[in-house]
Amino acid sequence: MTRLYHYTCAHAAPHITRERWLQGNVHPWLPDAGPLIHLTDLDAPDRNALGLTSNLLMCDRTEYRVTVSTSEAVHWPVFARTIPREVRRALEEAPGAMPMHWYVVRDMPVGVYAIEPTRKALT
Numbered sequence: 711m712t713r714l715y716h717y718t719c720a721h722a723a724p725h726i727t728r729e730r731w732l733q734g735n736v737h738p739w740l741p742d743a744g745p746l747i748h749l750t751d752l753d754a755p756d757r758n759a760l761g762l763t764s765n766l767l768m769c770d771r772t773e774y775r776v777t778v779s780t781s782e783a784v785h786w787p788v789f790a791r792t793i794p795r796e797v798r799r800a801l802e803e804a805p806g807a808m809p810m811h812w813y814v815v816r817d818m819p820v821g822v823y824a825i826e827p828t829r830k831a832l833t
């Protein structure tokens with residue numbers, strides 16, 4: 711089992727707290743990949759490193775940290791071989807992106823170990 715983290719916004723946090731499961735979402739650039747849960751081994755949120763820029767999203771997805779423990783996570787460089795090259799390039803070449811810290815769980819929910827506001831959200 712690997713301890714990993716998922717960062718999310720204040721709107722989604724109550725739902726995750728209630729359900730105790732993370733559910734995947736279909737990435738708009740990866741409609742064929744199925745529902746994906748994006749995880750990282752970074753224990754503090756870094757907007758650029760995580761690819762969580764608000765360029766496309768209105769939400770601040772650095773407000774809450776969800777801790778999971780899973781054996782189903784696939785390291786990004788392995789997963790990335792299965793997606794279109796131009797999509798991989800666009801995601802990995804975003805300014806400050808740190809794809810070596812990215813993990814993906816496909817097509818299944820992941821149990822939540824803990825959910826807490828990040829230090830940023832507390833300030």
Ligand SMILES: [Zn+2]
Nearest residue numbers: 719721722769
């Ligand atoms: Zn939100």
